[in-house]
Amino acid sequence: MLGELVAGAAEGLVLVEDTVDCEGRSLLQSFVAAAACRGECVHVFGFEVSEEEFRGCLDPRAAPHRVQYHDSFHDPLGWSGVGLEALGAQESWFQGLRGTPGGAVTVVVDSLSWILLRQPSPAVCQALAGTPALMPGSPGEEVGLWGARVQRMLVLLHADLHPPGLLGVLRSLARVVVALASTSQGLGVGRGSLHLASVFQRMRAGKVVTKKEYYTLQPGFPPMSVEEPRGPMSPPRDDDTMAHPGTWLTFDPRAQLTFNPGVSVEQRQVRDAMPLPFHFSPCKKLSVLDQGGQIYYEPDPGDDLDDEDPDDDLDV
Amino acid sequence: MFVELNELLHASPERPEQGTFTLLRDTRTDGSFLVHHFLSFYLKAGCKVCFVALIQSFSHYNVVAQKLGVSLPAAKERGQLVFLEGLKSCFEVLFKEEPPTGQPNPLQFIREGGSNLKALYEFVRTSLTPSESDSWKCPVLLVDDVSVLLSLGMRPVDVLDFIHYCRATVCSQLKGNVVVLVHSREDSDDTENELVVNALCHQSNLILWAEGLATGYCKDIHGQLKIIPRGPAVLSTERDLPRTYQYKIQDRNVTFFARGMSAAVL
Secondary structure (H helix, E strand, C coil), rough: CHHHHHHHHHHCCCCEEEEECCCCCCHHHHHHHHHHHCEEEEEECCCCCCCHHHCCCCCCCCCCHHHEECCCCCCCCCCCCCCCCCCCCHHCCCHHHHCCCCCEEEEEEEEEHHHHCCCCCHHHHHHHCCHHHHHCCCCHHHHCCEEEEEEEEEEEEEEEHHHHHHHHHHHCCEEEEEEEEEEEEECCCCCCEEEEEEEEEEEECEEEEEEEEEECCCCCCCCCEECCCCCCCCCCCCHHHCCCCCCCCCCCCCHHHCCCCCCCHHHHHHHHHHCCCCCCCCCHHHHHCCCCCCCCCCCCCCCCCCCCCCCCCCCC | CHHHHHHHHHCEEHHHHHHHEECCCCCCCCCHHHHHHHHHHHHHCCCEEEEEECCHHHHHHHHHHHCCCCHHHHHHCCCCEEEEHHHHHHHHHHCCCCCCCCCCCHHHCCCCCCCHHHHHHHHHHHHHHCCCCCCCCCCCEEEEEEEHHHHHCCCCHHHHHHHHHHHHHHHHCCCCCCEEEEECCCCCCCCHHHHHHHHHHHHEEEEEEEECCCCCCCCCEEEEEEEEEEECCHCEEECHHHEEEEEEECCCCCEEEEECCCCCCC
């Protein structure tokens, strides 16, 4: 499902939530590279990394001229006198879209957390909600913003920096939410690490699709889904249990073991017939004891040998 | 400079990395030995160092640096080290008249309520901008430690803005390095400090997280160090996986060993 979203199925406001344990910028760059390869204009508003660093990790096959980077990293507050102003204002976000030729446009904000920490969150949410293309249920092609048609807005959000209430508001605004989490499974296929993505998508018809899947990222390739989690990897949270009652109760913990804890009747018979190494059977006793034996003793040169009987003074 | 730590980080003073933001984080223990390591490492590497020392006095850092084979007064004299002694500057800001002309005190935000850390950033920028006669390898900013700025009344966003501008200038424009120490405690109610710690973790390229042992004080194991490289997921390799070592601080050195492999245990 993640591959389909990257390939263009995601429209409207797309929220990529990451945490300290699992960074989401690489997945965001996969979206950017895929959009550029499809021929869309991509406008990246970068607040957290420089243009050099952002472009350094982009797929080199993605047309770089289609990706326009609006540098808000070096002087976002105007301390050096050349920065942006009024970051929360919707107009300033889209100043760079002026003059964009007609056609589908993808807007990328890296990251929304940077803005939310510095601007009143109601103003930012209003700016997001006020963009008609990004409203849930409204198709993207309706909108013309300075002549450009904003098809999707990709937003990176550091979920561990904001209160749950604000996260809930942002999720309600989004058409697609991709929440990332790290796994304890180390390296997956090839060189890329294995991550867990929880995808939530509102379809145009109102249907809601949720899915969890493992994915891995390779340089120059779109994200590759490896497999879906088989059952909960950890005890579910309270809200998960409420949403899917019975899932945890029917889960068999023996299904994921690497060994078989049960023993069949035949296996038990074979096991019982197996002689144990410490069992002193009669035949083993015969083989050990009936051969006789003799003790040879060769004194060392330094031994103090005494021919006298050591017990001759015992008057017993 | 601790040789074993250099080996764990694959670092060498002959070829210091450039453009990295390293976050030193300590929980239930004192991670200042990491600050002393990086101070001596970058001075030995021939980098220009701006040290914003808000916790200890110059003489304290000098005593430790001498044990690690570096003389801070000599580094100051030859222009390699710019040392901002926070304890002294605070006193000057609060109890001395401001000179009518000249540079404003970098810590003037203490007296001006509601101001930001722009003056401190300007101090860092002017200190590390190379002049034509400089022959140092790359500029380095060291901050010990960021949590003090919160204690002095700054808002978390002000601290994040300061670090952001330092990253943009030192790491991105000047191709140098930034090393910052921050205290954290996951079970504390200090939400402002935890916000700063998490936000800095998101921005960092490398996290060195010193933690006290969960079992309490031990004479032979002083804590454990998590090395967490943070880079693009597509470029991650086996070497970039998080690793954890236990350590013991000695008089002039720190020894690292795998968990449970202390000589005192075996």
